[in-house]
């Protein structure tokens with residue numbers, strides 16, 4: 001097999017054609033043929049035809065589209081988008097597109113769409129609107145004494161099995177029913193996206209990697225990677241692809257989404273809503289993707305079979321984030337590579353426990369076991385406050401639980417040296433250390449207060465504490481990141497203190513401006529993504545490199561060496577790959 005074909009096979013491009021595209025844009029055979037040619041031109045190999053999007057399936061149009069696309073060598077699967085429509089299902093009582101899932105009309109119409117889809121195709125990919133916030137009288141009665149979050153999760157797990165998966169399998173025993181999760185992982189549990197039963201009952205999972213323009217939706221590019229990896233920690237090999245769109249995008253963001261999806265390990269990328277305008281020659285986003293595709297494929301080839309490495313950040317299934325929503329993204333954007341996990345591995349060398357982890361009733365016991373083994377652990381302010389366990393406070397060298405504050409700071413002190421951040425950074429907790437050493441402080445309205453402490457234990461364990469602030473969901477609830485993750489702007493010298501300590505157990509060193517992220521993989525292969533509009537000078541070291549030559553593999557950027565560290569300049573909004581000699585074959 002040639003290198004070229006092995007590279008092409010490492011990453012497949014598909015497209016999800018929302019219902020409406022076939023009826024509106026490609027309504028007759030000639031238009032369909034044009035559509036198929038446009039899809040082929042942008043290297044799409046497979047399409048998923050959406051049979052329902054608030055509409056009843058049009059079997060004739062779907063069959064025609066399927067057959068024409070097949071003529072052009074496209075593989076064709078089916079899809080289904082459960083949303084309200086004028087004559088479809090029963091709307092949720094809220095303002096969003098969602099359905100009410102205690103409604104007989106919803107059950108009847110979604111089930112019919114699933115049956116039709118399975119008769120036409122061997123795949124039923126359920127788009128990420130299978131969520132609800134309905135508070136109608138019937139839902140209220142069905143909820144009983146449960147919280148809305150628990151009720152929605154149970155309701156949708158049962159609904160999906162009974163009205164989508166089972167009917168689809170009845171119609172077509174070969175069918176694979178796929179759930180596509182949205183990207184807003186810290187809000188899943190609020191709206192019925194549960195991660196216990198769905199990953200068991202669905203055949204495969206797809207992951208939303210649509211981070212879009214951060215100015216509109218406050219989503220750090222790292223979220224695409226983190227969401228994918230957290231779902232892999234739950235569903236493993238069942239996770240088969242990432243999915244993003246061109247909504248609220250410009251070419252740099254669009255490509256960033258593609259890179260994050262490949263860095264996360266997706267063997268397939270689905271492009272959402274590739275309308276004729278978007279597929280047209282000269283469209284800035286699609287042309288950017290076409291130009292970058294050989295590099296994306298080469299990246300996928302190199303990373304195939306290599307697991308991303310990082311600091312384990314523990315988020316149990318369904319756990320609430322408190323004021324640390326999107327903690328994975330905050331850490332990632334601070335240049336701390338994370339391995340998001342729904343489990344807490346006993347042998348982890350380095351772990352971050354945030355508010356999420358406090359949802360685990362046995363977390364104190366597990367933390368003690370990690371510390372006895374000499375692990376490095378960072379406990380967030382929110383974790384210390386919510387857990388409140390005296391033994392945990394003692395392990396962290398805290399004299400008392402953190403104190404609630406409301407401060408926005410830009411003056412800091414890192415190991416006694418004064419420094420500033422580019423913008424004010426929020427704090428909701430001030431640490432109250434006892435035996436722990438204070439590594440960094442912030443100046444707030446109420447004076448200087450500790451924001452990073454370290455407690456070294458006889459086992460060799462290092463217990464850090466830091467009041468990291470993420471986002472906080474309030475009422476009315478937002479869907480994606482509810483507020484900017486300003487904490488990622490923390491003064492660089494403070495970031496460097498915590499980064500050095502968390503990366504040391506992994507044998508890695510990284511120095512870079514904020515919002516430049518690191519992605520280490522097996523064998524010492526390592527990617528760096530610059531999310532900023534400025535060139536970033538970065539320094540990386542990895543114990544596995546030894547004396548080996550290290551090259552930048554995707555763009556041929558110059559790599560200099562000083563004191564065992566490799567220095568490279570990363571262009572704005574660009575991802576690079578550092579490759580130690582001997583790892584090139586992937």
Ligand SMILES: [Zn+2]
Pocket residue numbers: 092093100101102103134135136137138139
């Ligand atoms: Zn309802």
